[in-house]
Amino acid sequence: MSEGNARRPGRVTISDVAARAGVSRGAVSLAFNNRPGVSEATRERIMGAVAELGWVPNQAAIKLSGSATGGGDTVGLVIARPARQLGLEPYYMEFISGVESVLEGQGCSLLLHLVRDTDQEIAVHRQWWRSRRIAGSILVDIQRNDPRITELAAIGLPAVAVGHPSLTGGFTSMWTDxxxxxxxxxxxxxxxxxxxxxxxxxxxxxxxxxxxxxxxxxxxxxxxxxxxxxxxxxxxxxxxxxxxxxxxxxxxxxxxxxxxxxxxxxxxxxxxxxxxxxxxxxxxxxxxxxxxxxxxxxxxxxxxxHDVFGFGADVTRRLFDVVHRRNPTSGPAAVPAxxxxxxxxxxxxxxx
Structure with a gap:
């Protein structure tokens, strides 16, 4: 497998199957779903690659891309806050409302989990991503030398980090000045x-x-x-x-x-x-x-x-760009007035 087609650690993708079979991603999709458009020989080669690599389609990403219907489209959000305190914080209530406003329009849902610390958050994200429960995540409360940045990048998690780019490594980010x-x-x-x-x-x-x-x-x-x-x-x-x-x-x-x-x-x-x-x-x-x-x-x-509701909505739209690989860019929100x-x-x- 060439370096350009190297798969994400711990997770086989449709690109890996396409590279192994020597076909396009679209051909893999057609063959896997038993649709016309590929020859029987090509279909057999593709299904052999599927079996060899142990690939299972990421249903969340398929649905987020608009190629499937129904529920189950999910974005993850993990917050290290006590439940009682989070319920009293207007900031996070507004932010989550903004996230939900975009997800609702896309027929998607939010998977919210509260944890004690970043170690537990890393474990939750790993479990979600490897079990295909989410299509991507929103990372909040970024710390200096945050272990989530390297650990979650290593598993290939699509995410938008809410924090200044000096803190967020290679993740697409949005922040307040x-x-x-x-x-x-x-x-x-x-x-x-x-x-x-x-x-x-x-x-x-x-x-x-x-x-x-x-x-x-x-x-x-x-x-x-x-x-x-x-x-x-x-x-x-x-x-x-x-x-x-x-x-x-x-x-x-x-x-x-x-x-x-x-x-x-x-x-x-x-x-x-x-x-x-x-x-x-x-x-x-x-x-x-x-x-x-x-x-x-x-x-x-x-x-x-500042418009916290709008900020949450913008972060979620940026995450869709990351999931769809639409050349997402990092950028600041409006400066608080x-x-x-x-x-x-x-x-x-x-x-x-």
Whole structure:
């Protein structure tokens, strides 16, 4: 078998059969489905290659390509989050809704699984792919030196990775420009007069957490602000509240805090009230991932807004390009836009 026709490790493809029999992929399909268009001798040669290689058609990919009808078309999504926490995260609910909007239009379905860590996720993806339960996967929460990138590429899993291309290896990727969004938020707060800005971030191993932390340190230094303090969490309201208490109880508390999601920002708003502080007079708050939560609080939370539903839909369309081998390209989503609301204002010392 030539290098150009080398099969994916652990999985025989129709291309492997075609190469072994010396025919086209279309001829393999005709012969396997007992359709006219190939001679009997060619059919026998093809079926011999099928038997020799142990090929079984990937029904999910066949259906996703539109050459078959019926249910069973499946895209995989594995998320390392506790079930209770995931149900409280508006971001993932919006993202999954966007994914489903595209799958529904294609007559396909989503196979969602929650796991403890990346090792378990790798095992789930391997089992899904080798048992032909999925046509491809969406990879989320990409980490620095993420083991999923090399392990899942090695088994030939068609996937789109949600993360900056510096983190996603050879996988097609889509991402949000986190650095640009951080710059916009900090420049806005600096223009209001804030000099001491803190951030309550996500898990430190996540690629976008590191990108945001680096961007925060860079822009605060560029603007001559006090060095920013970043506290990492698991994105839960509980840890967001704990981080906020720590920041506001310090000897030099920040006059503004940026949160990496809306749940933690809402928790931070409650902590400020608990400590007898006024928002935004004593401390300004900005949430990432604008949602209805941000608009139901009093005051309403200023937020970095982006179309998470549309992002999920775009990622899924890109995955279809990967599965169909339609020359998929990586690309960024629209940069999140700052929506100032009642939780941000000039600090008390500089208020007019």
């Amino acid at each position: 986190d650095a640009a969004a951080v710059n916009e938020a900090v420049r806005y707060l600096a223009a209001l007069g804030h000099r001491r800005i803190a951030r309550v971030g996500g898990h430190p191993a996540l690629g976008h957490t590191m990108i945001r932390t680096t961007a925060l340190d860079t822009i605060t230094a560029e603007l001559g602000l006090e060095p920013a303090r970043s506290v990492t969490t698991d994105y839960s309201g509980e840890q967001g509240a704990r981080a906020t208490r720590s920041l506001l109880a310090s000897s030099e508390p920040p006059t503004a805090i940026i949160y990496d999601n809306d749940i933690m920002a809402v928790a931070g708003l409650s902590v400020a009230a608990e400590m007898g502080l006024s928002v935004p007079a004593d401390v300004s708050l900005i949430a990432w991932d604008d949602s209805q939560l941000c608009q139901l609080t009093r005051p309403n939370l200023s937020a970095m807004s 700052l929506l100032p609301r009642g939780s941000s204002a000039p600090p008390r010392a500089t208020a007019h």
